[in-house]
Amino acid sequence: MACAMDDIVRIGKTTKTHGINGEILIKFEAGKLPASEKEPVFLDFEGIRVPFFIENMRSPIDTEWYVVFEEVDNKTKAEKLVGVDVYVQKKNLVTDSNVLLIDNLVGYQVFDTKKGFIGILDYIQKGAQDLMIISNNGEEIYVPFVDEFIAEIIHEKKHILINTPDGLLDLNKRV
Numbered sequence: 702m703a704c705a706m707d708d709i710v711r712i713g714k715t716t717k718t719h720g721i722n723g724e725i726l727i728k729f730e731a732g733k734l735p736a737s738e739k740e741p742v743f744l745d746f747e748g749i750r751v752p753f754f755i756e757n758m759r760s761p762i763d764t765e766w767y768v769v770f771e772e773v774d775n776k777t778k779a780e781k782l783v784g785v786d787v788y789v790q791k792k793n794l795v796t797d798s799n800v801l802l803i804d805n806l807v808g809y810q811v812f813d814t815k816k817g818f819i820g821i822l823d824y825i826q827k828g829a830q831d832l833m834i835i836s837n838n839g840e841e842i843y844v845p846f847v848d849e850f851i852a853e854i855i856h857e858k859k860h861i862l863i864n865t866p867d868g869l870l871d872l873n874k875r876v
Contacts, residue, residue: 709743709750709788713824716783719767723779724757727766727787730807730824731831736795738768743788750788764827806854806861811835811844814852814864819844822861833861842870 713729741752757769773779811819820837831846844863852862
């Protein structure tokens with residue numbers, strides 16, 4: 702199944718296994734979902750995008766799917782697929798235009814008013830409170846995407862300036 706690199710788009714990440722039958726949790730980026738679970742998703746292994754077909758799927762909330770991929774029938778096989786980016790072909794993408802505005806900030810550099818450069822906005826996890834997932838040298842930093850913390854967004858420079866309470870950036874680091 703060949704498809705051009707610009708024909709696919711990142712929609713989320715595999716985050717953990719669930720149970721013993723090979724079930725994997727995919728967390729989707731803001732406003733991005735596959736239009737059909739019948740079409741393959743592509744998992745990124747060091748720049749190589751490998752197609753996987755979904756055998757079973759359940760969705761407790763809009764931004765997450767628990768999936769079992771074909772030929773991934775146990776926890777050991779599923780664990781090898783955790784922590785990788787998930788892509789779909791553009792034609793299999795559903796977008797929510799209301800959420801797309803903040804989703805356009807992915808890739809922006811994030812700076813704190815006191816600490817300076819924090820990292821690159823990797824994605825925005827939707828939930829009861831939107832959460833910025835900021836990457837810096839393999840480290841993930843979680844910052845709530847709320848008005849109180851957003852000092853300024855400078856689209857021309859692709860910068861987000863945040864003003865966080867003392868200790869928040871250290872508290873929310875995940876390596």
